[in-house]
Amino acid sequence: MPRVRTDDKRQRILDAAVRVFARKGYFASRVSDVAKAAGIADGTIYLYFKNKDDVLVSLFDGIMSEHVEAGRREVERIEGAPAQLLAVAEHHLRLLGGNRELAVVFQVELRQSTKFMARFTATWLQDYFDLLQTIIQAGQREGTIRRELRRKLASHAFFGILDEMVTTWVLSPQEYDLAQLAEAAVDLFLNGAAATKSGAAPASSRGGT
Numbered sequence: 302m303p304r305v306r307t308d309d310k311r312q313r314i315l316d317a318a319v320r321v322f323a324r325k326g327y328f329a330s331r332v333s334d335v336a337k338a339a340g341i342a343d344g345t346i347y348l349y350f351k352n353k354d355d356v357l358v359s360l361f362d363g364i365m366s367e368h369v370e371a372g373r374r375e376v377e378r379i380e381g382a383p384a385q386l387l388a389v390a391e392h393h394l395r396l397l398g399g400n401r402e403l404a405v406v407f408q409v410e411l412r413q414s415t416k417f418m419a420r421f422t423a424t425w426l427q428d429y430f431d432l433l434q435t436i437i438q439a440g441q442r443e444g445t446i447r448r449e450l451r452r453k454l455a456s457h458a459f460f461g462i463l464d465e466m467v468t469t470w471v472l473s474p475q476e477y478d479l480a481q482l483a484e485a486a487v488d489l490f491l492n493g494a495a496a497t498k499s500g501a502a503p504a505s506s507r508g509g510t
Contacts, residue, residue: 311349313339315363318356323402327357327410357417361407365425368396372432382440383491389433390463390483395465398479408468430456446491453488462486 317339321330332353336343349358377390397404411417433456440446446455463486470479 310341310345314341314346314349314356315360318360319400319402319406321358323405326411327353327406357411358420359404359506360465361411362425364396364403365406365421365429368392369428369432370423372419372429376432377405377435381453382443382445383487385436386433386459386490387483388487389436391480393463394466394483394486395480398470401471402438404471406465408464408471429460433459459490462490469482 314335318335319336321338330353333343333347335353335356336346339346344357350359371392372389374502375392376385379385379388397407411421430453432480434452437450437455437459438451440450443448443453466479466482466486470477
């Protein structure tokens with residue numbers, strides 16, 4: 302039987318943590334619960350992580366850092382700020398919309414701790430905002446985004462739209478493809494909620510929210 306690589310075991314712990322935290326709640330979960338779900342001895346977790354907090358921090362540092370890097374790579378190969386924002390939105394909504402348990406931990410469990418939120422805001426979330434501000438600035442130069450918009454405020458507003466869409470999806474009893482609403486999110490950000498000349502309903506009203 303082949304020996305399991307160290308990285309594989311670490312990933313098993315992180316995957317198990319997502320399941321346990323989503324089902325039991327982060328604060329009600331124990332390290333032993335994560336170990337049981339991962340199929341390892343309790344002490345094995347401490348070979349990779351300092352404690353339960355370190356498991357959660359490592360989980361989101363890895364996932365969201367990868368998300369930001371993927372966003373940067375997408376932006377580099379796409380022309381035009383609207384298309385770049387769409388690529389970021391699709392990746393964000395697909396990442397969390399593809400794993401409900403991960404979304405529950407991110408949208409619900411993580412938000413219950415100001416300590417965790419402060420840490421994440423100072424690390425990968427700031428990198429995310431920087432990426433969005435770079436796109437917004439480019440859009441202002443090319444004329445696709447209003448020049449008078451404050452970039453910091455606009456980047457937070459765009460993230461807020463996506464974040465609220467994920468929360469609504471997590472709490473909704475309906476099943477729908479979250480990533481399909483990316484275009485509606487970008488349209489709302491760029492054009493606001495003004496009625497169209499044709500009077501047609503906005504795209505978001507035809508989705509699952």
